[in-house]
Amino acid sequence: xxxxxxxRVYWEDTDAGGIVFxxxxxxxxxxxxxxxxxxxxxxxxxxxxxxxxMFVVSETQLKYLAPARLDDVLRVSTVLLETGRASLTLAQxxxxxxxxxxxxxxxxxxxxxxxxxxxxxxxxxxxxxxxPSTVLEALT
Amino acid sequence: xxxxxxxRVYWEDTDAGGIVFxxxxxxxxxxxxxxxxxxxxxxxxxxxxxxxxMFVVSETQLKYLAPARLDDVLRVSTVLLETGRASLTLAQxxxxxxxxxxxxxxxxxxxxxxxxxxxxxxxxxxxxxxxPSTVLEALT
Amino acid sequence: xxxxxxxRVYWEDTDAGGIVFxxxxxxxxxxxxxxxxxxxxxxxxxxxxxxxxMFVVSETQLKYLAPARLDDVLRVSTVLLETGRASLTLAQxxxxxxxxxxxxxxxxxxxxxxxxxxxxxxxxxxxxxxxPSTVLEALT
Amino acid sequence: xxxxxxxRVYWEDTDAGGIVFxxxxxxxxxxxxxxxxxxxxxxxxxxxxxxxxMFVVSETQLKYLAPARLDDVLRVSTVLLETGRASLTLAQxxxxxxxxxxxxxxxxxxxxxxxxxxxxxxxxxxxxxxxPSTVLEALT
Numbered sequence: 391x392x393x394x395x396x397x398r399v400y401w402e403d404t405d406a407g408g409i410v411f412x413x414x415x416x417x418x419x420x421x422x423x424x425x426x427x428x429x430x431x432x433x434x435x436x437x438x439x440x441x442x443x444m445f446v447v448s449e450t451q452l453k454y455l456a457p458a459r460l461d462d463v464l465r466v467s468t469v470l471l472e473t474g475r476a477s478l479t480l481a482q483x484x485x486x487x488x489x490x491x492x493x494x495x496x497x498x499x500x501x502x503x504x505x506x507x508x509x510x511x512x513x514x515x516x517x518x519x520x521x522p523s524t525v526l527e528a529l530t
Numbered sequence: 531x532x533x534x535x536x537x538r539v540y541w542e543d544t545d546a547g548g549i550v551f552x553x554x555x556x557x558x559x560x561x562x563x564x565x566x567x568x569x570x571x572x573x574x575x576x577x578x579x580x581x582x583x584m585f586v587v588s589e590t591q592l593k594y595l596a597p598a599r600l601d602d603v604l605r606v607s608t609v610l611l612e613t614g615r616a617s618l619t620l621a622q623x624x625x626x627x628x629x630x631x632x633x634x635x636x637x638x639x640x641x642x643x644x645x646x647x648x649x650x651x652x653x654x655x656x657x658x659x660x661x662p663s664t665v666l667e668a669l670t
Numbered sequence: 671x672x673x674x675x676x677x678r679v680y681w682e683d684t685d686a687g688g689i690v691f692x693x694x695x696x697x698x699x700x701x702x703x704x705x706x707x708x709x710x711x712x713x714x715x716x717x718x719x720x721x722x723x724m725f726v727v728s729e730t731q732l733k734y735l736a737p738a739r740l741d742d743v744l745r746v747s748t749v750l751l752e753t754g755r756a757s758l759t760l761a762q763x764x765x766x767x768x769x770x771x772x773x774x775x776x777x778x779x780x781x782x783x784x785x786x787x788x789x790x791x792x793x794x795x796x797x798x799x800x801x802p803s804t805v806l807e808a809l810t
Numbered sequence: 811x812x813x814x815x816x817x818r819v820y821w822e823d824t825d826a827g828g829i830v831f832x833x834x835x836x837x838x839x840x841x842x843x844x845x846x847x848x849x850x851x852x853x854x855x856x857x858x859x860x861x862x863x864m865f866v867v868s869e870t871q872l873k874y875l876a877p878a879r880l881d882d883v884l885r886v887s888t889v890l891l892e893t894g895r896a897s898l899t900l901a902q903x904x905x906x907x908x909x910x911x912x913x914x915x916x917x918x919x920x921x922x923x924x925x926x927x928x929x930x931x932x933x934x935x936x937x938x939x940x941x942p943s944t945v946l947e948a949l950t
Contacts, residue, residue: 400564401574402557402693404686406740407933411682412867413840416833417542424540434541435600447832451871457936460575460686461564513827516877542833544826546880547793551822552727553696560693587692591731597796600826653687656737680844682837697822704820704881714821715881741844741855 392467393429395422396487399462409457415502416450419482422466423506430528438513441522445508448477452504456486463487464501473529476518477509532607533569535562536627539602549597555642556590559622562606563646570668578653581662585648588617592644596626603627604641613669616658617649672747673709675702676767679742689737695782696730699762702746703786710808718793721802725788728757732784736766743767744781753809756798757789812887813849815842816907819882829877835922836870839902842886843926850948858933861942865928868897872924876906883907884921893949896938897929 397418405411424434438444458464465485472479483503510521537558545551564574578584598604605625612619623643650661677698685691704714718724738744745765752759763783790801817838825831844854858864878884885905892899903923930941 398561398564400557400561401685401687402560402691405681406684406686406688407681407864407866408686408688409866409936412870413682413833413836416836417540420542420833421538421540424538433601444827446827446829446877447874449873450832453869454867457866461573516829541825541827542831545821546824546826546828547724547726547821548826548828549726549796552730553693553700553822556693556696584687586687586689586737587734589733590692593729594727597726656689678841678844680837680841682840697820700822701818701820704818713881715879739855741853 392469393422393426395425395466395468397421397464397466399458399460399464401460403458404460407457409459410462412452412454415452415454415484415504418464418466418484419468419504419506420447422468422482423480423508426468432525432528437522437525442513443510443519443522444513445478446511446516447506448509449507450504451506452502454502456499456501458484458486458501470529471505473526475520477507478521478529479505479507481505532609533562533566535565535606535608537561537604537606539598539600539604541600543598544600547597549599550602552592552594555592555594555624555644558604558606558624559608559644559646560587562608562622563620563648566608572665572668577662577665582653583650583659583662584653585618586651586656587646588649589647590644591646592642594642596639596641598624598626598641610669611645613666615660617647618661618669619645619647621645672749673702673706675705675746675748677701677744677746679738679740679744681740683738684740687737689739690742692732692734695732695734695764695784698744698746698764699748699784699786700727702748702762703760703788706748712805712808717802717805722793723790723799723802724793725758726791726796727786728789729787730784731786732782734782736779736781738764738766738781750809751785753806755800757787758801758809759785759787761785812889813842813846815845815886815888817841817884817886819878819880819884821880823878824880827877829879830882832872832874835872835874835904835924838884838886838904839888839924839926840867842888842902843900843928846888852945852948857942857945862933863930863939863942864933865898866931866936867926868929869927870924871926872922874922876919876921878904878906878921890949891925893946895940897927898941898949899925899927901925 403410403414469481484501486499543550543554609621624641626639683694749761764781766779823834889901904921906919
């Protein structure tokens with residue numbers, strides 16, 4: 391099951407190479423994970439207020455296959471790969487869906503794919519901790 | 531006539547003060563101006579390809595009245611104040627519309643307001659230039 | 671009395687226009703203010719830990735006069751204009767000092783100038799508060 | 811042989827978790843690679859002007875081990891692992907060196923480590939291309 395989320399490329403996302411600055415794909419992935427969690431009824435600020443914990447990113451692996459440019463519309467897909475007691479692993483990818491109509495096949499327009507591992511920590515000590523059961527239940 | 535555009539606050543927008551980093555309101559304003567132009571049929575990348583020119587920001591004045599936080603939904607309003615031969619002046623503001631339901635009145639939830647001046651330049655020389663007539667017509 | 675601080679332009683600072691993204695001058699100004707405070711013996715994290723308060727930006731006025739590009743070295747100058755009980759007003763400017771050796775006169779290489787107002791707030795309530803006396807003494 | 815470069819953590823680098831936003835380590839790595847290239851006599855803007863090519867990041871693998879906070883001073887170390895005809899692979903890491911004096915041993919203060927692959931492309935077509943021989947000679 392994949393969760394899809396769209397982002398538009400704005401000036402802030404680009405660099406002097408005329409393309410999206412590669413670090414910004416992590417922002418696109420982050421937004422998509424946040425909306426994926428929200429779609430499951432999980433608000434991160436509310437969760438932190440109620441549990442004192444938060445998700446932090448512990449590992450990222452990204453491959454950049456083709457560039458995105460200003461005004462492009464991108465689809466970020468998120469799939470939950472693995473659920474542990476204190477961490478989650480997700481596969482995420484970015485595909486260009488507009489405005490270049492000539493690009494029809496998904497294979498050709500895949501821009502970036504990655505694996506992201508996030509861990510649950512106590513927000514004040516930053517120590518790893520067990521993911522709240524309400525969150526785990528919402529995920530499964 | 532005001533053009534309204536919504537943005538969600540993500541982790542990338544916040545800083546260690548627990549609030550949206552003030553420089554990022556310029557990004558929210560930028561996104562809103564881009565969508566406002568798009569709503570008028572003006573795509574900035576297409577325009578640059580066809581005319582060799584682009585808009586650049588020449589002046590910004592912002593007042594920060596109240597903070598936004600993670601997960602907030604903000605409405606960015608854009609009003610065209612003045613149209614010159616080589617520049618435009620816009621009033622922009624950010625209002626919090628969610629998730630804090632207690633905030634009902636627009637007056638109380640105004641977070642940031644500003645005036646932005648953008649000029650048209652030749653993209654290679656960066657010299658000021660007359661705004662293309664197709665753009666001016668779309669604006670009026 | 672002006673406090674000078676240098677920044678180098680990296681890829682992260684630029685946009686698809688081939689120049690420094692205008693919102694990033696606020697980051698350069700912020701770094702310079704932080705180092706100016708540090709030069710006066712004021713560490714913002716330490717100050718927050720000891721007083722529970724922090725500076726927040728309440729107003730910014732910037733004019734963008736000429737663009738900076740990748741690899742440029744910029745000098746950010748900071749001058750304290752006004753000291754109030756709960757706020758400070760500073761004049762800040764960015765001048766290009768390298769690598770374009772042809773630009774010799776300061777007048778010609780002024781890229782950006784601005785006025786920044788910062789207020790002191792209680793970090794948890796975000797309410798305006800009096801600047802700690804140790805900070806005021808360090809400033810004068 | 812390792813190239814070391816220092817960065818200070820400013821407000822812009824942090825997020826509402828009170829720590830450096832993980833995507834920003836890619837910025838720190840980028841700055842360090844740029845200064846590493848510069849130390850070898852390679853200026854990226856000059857190189858692009860003279861060859862029409864540029865480096866782009868094609869792959870990143872990062873592990874986040876411990877958080878950095880406002881005012882921390884970080885040392886970014888860069889080691890060239892592999893040199894190909896069209897790409898380079900580098901190991902990069904971030905260690906906290908200040909202001910937390912209690913942290914003495916390098917092992918304990920390692921915050922982030924990663925492997926970055928960069929490829930050489932033609933700047934207009936974005937197609938992979940052979941790294942200019944002057945660059946390869948400077949690297950070896």
